[in-house]
Amino acid sequence: MNELLASDGQEFFTSYDEVHDNFGAMGLQENLLRGIYAYGFERPSAIQQRGIVPFCKGLDVFQQAQSGIGKTTTFCSGILQQLNYRLVQCQVLVLAPTGELAQQIEKVMRALVDFLGVKVHAYVGGTSVREDQRILPVACLL
Template identity: 55%
Template sequence: MSEGITDIEESQIQTNYDKVVYKFDDMELDENLLRGVFGYGFEEPSAIQQRAIMPIIEGHDVLAQAQSGTGKTGTFSIAALQRIDTSVKAPQALMLAPTRELALQIQKVVMALAFHMDIKVHACIGGTSFVEDAEGLRDAQIVVGTQVVF
């Protein structure tokens, strides 16, 4: 089990989705994404990853809540990366965070998971050049951002 990932008891989980996938290998992930998952240090999916990655990949709306350190960022990042069409060089996923620090942390996780994929990730966090953001958005498939206060 990866550091920072904790076991969750079944009684703590409520879901209307009946599939639970206990191994990343059984999620039919893109081969290069799977390499990134294992390269990042994930060995087996956490409880939230077992239950939320597949419904997101399948296009279901998902509302997931879990304690810090249980793999939420990995959950939505892996699912988003699986859904990206690498031939389209335009934004396809938007990930929003409440702080610049968290947005940058999410960007790093996504980039690490996508290390073996042809995917560009751009962070729009405010305090940066508008021109740089416009350039970064031109061919980024995943945008990670936070609220900009004027």
């Protein structure tokens, strides 16, 4: 059953009823939490309260909201929570429709991985293909 909710002046639908008022209650890895707090988040936004945990559980998560609501951090956190940090190989490919969005996602990912030892790289048009090829074997892809 979908439910219409309102928070922070935003309306949204959800079929997931689990809400977490703080990042610590989401069961995230300690070093990911450190990255979230270091990035400047103190409390999760409404979309993060409802979106991070189902994403981490492997559920389908569809988010639609205005800019600056926390969508990118929601899915980046979910991705990073699911990585196997013992594997030194590419585990994630995030496709973005524009180079600008790819670079925004890369910026958020880089901030969140400060304490995880994960490499992140955005491959966008108009940049050095040789540099991308050099980085490819060791970076997560965006």
